[in-house]
Amino acid sequence: xxxxxxxxxxxxxxxxxxxxxxxxxxxxxxxxxxxxxxxxxxxxxxxxxxxxxxxxxxxxxxxxxxxxxxxxxxxxxxxxxxxxxxxxxxxxxxxxxxxxxxxxxxxxxxxxxxxxxxxxxxxxxxxxxxxxxxxxxxxxxxxxxxxxxxxxxxxxxxxxxxxxxxxxxxxxxxxxxxxxxxxxxxxxxxxxxxxxxxxxxxxxxxxxxxxxxxxxxxxxxxxxxxxxxxxxxxxxxxxxxxxxxxxxxxxxxxxxxxxxxxxxxxxxxxxxxxxxxxxxxxxxxxxxxxxxxxxxxxxxxxxxxxxxxxxxxxxxxxxxxxxxxxxxxxxxxxxxxxxxxxxxxxxxxxxxxxxxxxxxxxxxxxxxxxxxxxxxxxxxxxxxxxxxxxxxxxxxxxxxxxxxxxxxxxxxxxxxxxxxxxxxxxxxxxxxxxxxxxxxxxxxxxxxxxxxxxxxxxxxxxxxxxxxxxxxx
Amino acid sequence: xxxxxxxxxxxxxxxxxxxxxxxxxxxxxxxxxxxxxxxxxxxxxxxxxxxxxxxxxxxxxxxxxxxxxxxxxxxxxxxxxxxxxxxxxxxxxxxxxxxxxxxxxxxxxxxxxxxxxxxxxxxxxxxxxxxxxxxxxxxxxxxxxxxxxxxxxxxxxxxxxxxxxxxxxxxxxxxxxxxxxxxxxxxxxxxxxxxxxxxxxxxxxxxxxxxxxxxxxxxxxxxxxxxxxxxxxxxxxxxxxxxxxxxxxxxxxxxxxxxxxxxxxxxxxxxxxxxxxxxxxxxxxxxxxxxxxxxxxxxxxxxxxxxxxxxxxxxxxxxxxxxxxxxxxxxxxxxxxxxxxxxxxxxxxxxxxxxxxxxxxxxxxxxxxxxxxxxxxxxxxxxxxxxxxxxxxxxxxxxxxxxxxxxxxxxxxxxxxxxxxxxxxxxxxxxxxxxxxxxxxxxxxxxxxxxxxxxxxxxxxxxxxxxxxxxxx
Numbered sequence: 043x044x045x046x047x048x049x050x051x052x053x054x055x056x057x058x059x060x061x062x063x064x065x066x067x068x069x070x071x072x073x074x075x076x077x078x079x080x081x082x083x084x085x086x087x088x089x090x091x092x093x094x095x096x097x098x099x100x101x102x103x104x105x106x107x108x109x110x111x112x113x114x115x116x117x118x119x120x121x122x123x124x125x126x127x128x129x130x131x132x133x134x135x136x137x138x139x140x141x142x143x144x145x146x147x148x149x150x151x152x153x154x155x156x157x158x159x160x161x162x163x164x165x166x167x168x169x170x171x172x173x174x175x176x177x178x179x180x181x182x183x184x185x186x187x188x189x190x191x192x193x194x195x196x197x198x199x200x201x202x203x204x205x206x207x208x209x210x211x212x213x214x215x216x217x218x219x220x221x222x223x224x225x226x227x228x229x230x231x232x233x234x235x236x237x238x239x240x241x242x243x244x245x246x247x248x249x250x251x252x253x254x255x256x257x258x259x260x261x262x263x264x265x266x267x268x269x270x271x272x273x274x275x276x277x278x279x280x281x282x283x284x285x286x287x288x289x290x291x292x293x294x295x296x297x298x299x300x301x302x303x304x305x306x307x308x309x310x311x312x313x314x315x316x317x318x319x320x321x322x323x324x325x326x327x328x329x330x331x332x333x334x335x336x337x338x339x340x341x342x343x344x345x346x347x348x349x350x351x352x353x354x355x356x357x358x359x360x361x362x363x364x365x366x367x368x369x370x371x372x373x374x375x376x377x378x379x380x381x382x383x384x385x386x387x388x389x390x391x392x393x394x395x396x397x398x399x400x401x402x403x404x405x406x407x408x409x410x411x412x413x414x415x416x417x418x419x420x421x422x423x424x425x426x427x428x429x430x431x432x433x434x435x436x437x438x439x440x441x442x443x444x445x446x447x448x449x450x451x452x453x454x455x456x457x458x459x460x461x462x463x464x465x466x467x468x469x470x471x472x473x474x475x476x477x478x479x480x481x482x483x484x485x486x487x488x489x490x491x492x493x494x495x496x497x498x499x500x501x502x503x504x505x506x507x508x509x510x511x512x513x514x515x
Numbered sequence: 516x517x518x519x520x521x522x523x524x525x526x527x528x529x530x531x532x533x534x535x536x537x538x539x540x541x542x543x544x545x546x547x548x549x550x551x552x553x554x555x556x557x558x559x560x561x562x563x564x565x566x567x568x569x570x571x572x573x574x575x576x577x578x579x580x581x582x583x584x585x586x587x588x589x590x591x592x593x594x595x596x597x598x599x600x601x602x603x604x605x606x607x608x609x610x611x612x613x614x615x616x617x618x619x620x621x622x623x624x625x626x627x628x629x630x631x632x633x634x635x636x637x638x639x640x641x642x643x644x645x646x647x648x649x650x651x652x653x654x655x656x657x658x659x660x661x662x663x664x665x666x667x668x669x670x671x672x673x674x675x676x677x678x679x680x681x682x683x684x685x686x687x688x689x690x691x692x693x694x695x696x697x698x699x700x701x702x703x704x705x706x707x708x709x710x711x712x713x714x715x716x717x718x719x720x721x722x723x724x725x726x727x728x729x730x731x732x733x734x735x736x737x738x739x740x741x742x743x744x745x746x747x748x749x750x751x752x753x754x755x756x757x758x759x760x761x762x763x764x765x766x767x768x769x770x771x772x773x774x775x776x777x778x779x780x781x782x783x784x785x786x787x788x789x790x791x792x793x794x795x796x797x798x799x800x801x802x803x804x805x806x807x808x809x810x811x812x813x814x815x816x817x818x819x820x821x822x823x824x825x826x827x828x829x830x831x832x833x834x835x836x837x838x839x840x841x842x843x844x845x846x847x848x849x850x851x852x853x854x855x856x857x858x859x860x861x862x863x864x865x866x867x868x869x870x871x872x873x874x875x876x877x878x879x880x881x882x883x884x885x886x887x888x889x890x891x892x893x894x895x896x897x898x899x900x901x902x903x904x905x906x907x908x909x910x911x912x913x914x915x916x917x918x919x920x921x922x923x924x925x926x927x928x929x930x931x932x933x934x935x936x937x938x939x940x941x942x943x944x945x946x947x948x949x950x951x952x953x954x955x956x957x958x959x960x961x962x963x964x965x966x967x968x969x970x971x972x973x974x975x976x977x978x979x980x981x982x983x984x985x986x987x988x
Binding site for chain 2: 263266267268269276277279280281283284285287288289291292298299301302303305306308309310405406408414415416439440442443
């Protein structure tokens, strides 16, 4: 006797226990069988939603991010005060901040001269005098703790197709760095150097370039060079440097020693480009952030406490759930017990169809995040099931140059139960330490369900209710 | 009635014509059934040959090429005169030179001030006063026409494991270039600049580096970044630049404008590294060029007229056959009718286990040489059938980080009839034009058979003849 079991696997287990040969089909009821969700899905299966989504996808797929300038947060971010701290993820308060984000805040307050010790910084952070804001609500993104303060140098990325701009800080490299929650004096000294000499030279170089640096082109090339441009940015960083180096050499006021120092720093920081990759994706997605009725995800971000999501149909509204544990490869000397939960704005890359969604383009990344090249390919393949389109610009050679899965549809996530697959770094759970590993993670499932219900609720009542097959004519 | 046909496919065709369903098995008799070759294979199936090959493989697999200096042919190549011309492939004469190689010779004679017009150069080349030598016989390699003359700047690559050195000229980039047979005034002007300013700056930079630039490490990284380091050198070129740029900035006597020009030239020449890849492979293989009894291929090279091969057991002896037609993708405006036959020393990369042998690592290369990513993977997979080992250093992520197929055994080539698969550029067949495309090519089959017979002949008579299963005891 042979049985094909569809659905709940415990039936299969029971049959197998009786010696019956069972083939378990990988079928689950849509939306886990939850009737409220199924009704919401039905309500959002209209031509109006399809049209709104088509609009969102057209905008995302024609996004054209270009690095046009370097400036400083004090000049670029409206309302930025010395007491303003921008951070990664959905909005957060000092009380609920994760260790690495707290550490970065302490560092930033000392960097800005508002405190002269970690203890004084902590007292100030808890005093209520500091205004904490979410990067993504201000056109910004930052990896890990994502802290941007008054004197932070920022890259300015313009979406050439729509004119909107996004900002990101400059990557600090490896070791003890603010973005991982470290705040020792040498961390701040390096940051000061980056915000002054490195940023100044890059500004000078960019202003010599005609039309800026085309980030879309760099990312497209890098996806053919083993990068997925979230956790692996080795090729794209080298491409960035080869484009910028002649302009850095020509930029006024940079002597040979300073130039060598800058070239060395950028060239040997293989994650240098991740901030630019993020800003490119942010500029691309922000153009689609407000499209009534659309079920396309326009923002995902984490702060180590919560994972937040925004959807085009409900602009500016965060749907949040608990930040998850990362399945990671740990650096020598560290274990899961050291890890902070999922943190950083870098998941904006997956939201735009690269990063984990393009992992099949980056088989060598498994040496860093774990798994096998086959698994990397499978993870990307799954993402086509929850996205609405394939990028016309970013493609995967190993998939016969198929476009990367782009445009996450919350309906598809809820219907299939497949969650977005994210590549990420892992910070130590305590302030002041740094990175401890890298791995794979998912958002919490509830945020997709919550966004779906909210969208269904917001949807205008249908003037002509959908006819059902069993309705009397 | 169903028939499985093994061997000659015309039987299958005859059966099919009679409506019989036929499955054609891909079986061929060893060495095409040639009894002389089968006897030679038997004679070379001894423990002594296995031992010699193990020695060759140990040497090749521990090769450690490092870029240590830049110099000039007049100083580096023993016996180099102003009237000496080194060229790619096996030894050649003016009378039998292919168009692109002739063009490059004309350019070199004008560059050296020995002729002031192409006509005068042609008369000199044909006069017998010019000594033509094969690069590979002098520790050199050069892509395409491969012409190296008295004032050519050369990279010096040292095999750190064994102390031997290899030399190669500096890549000229795209468009009208000497290596493709062009010799117009602007070609020579660019060459003069490369041999002076670019070479001088690189020499200065390398002499500031502690221990030189590790080419083995760069190639190993690039194979995880979509390069195969023969026809695709995009990642490895960017890695080269990111390593060299800080030293170029520090190198004495290079002003900002010159530096910018050099960084721009190297950074935007995506085949810049092919010469270094070739010299790295040459230095690696040369350490194994003389191992009595070994059937491992240590050199392959073409000059557009002939394809030449050397084997470790018969050092310095060339086995040659006709240069083949390339199956190519042609640049707009060109067709197969414009193509010169297979040319250049760059097949040294396949001989060392990269290039076409690592094509599975470079799926995006098919956009340049034709085919599909699947074909690229298949071609590499086949190469494991004619090689004796897998590189412990160079690996292919898509094959689960399997080492590249390394150490071509002429016995395996003859036995299986599988020829090495080579990625290559294609030059115009006439002097003075340039590159017309890129594609895939094989060596002529006879050179493996000829080398096998010569090795069998050279093998010492066996003191104890091999016993056969049917010999009386």
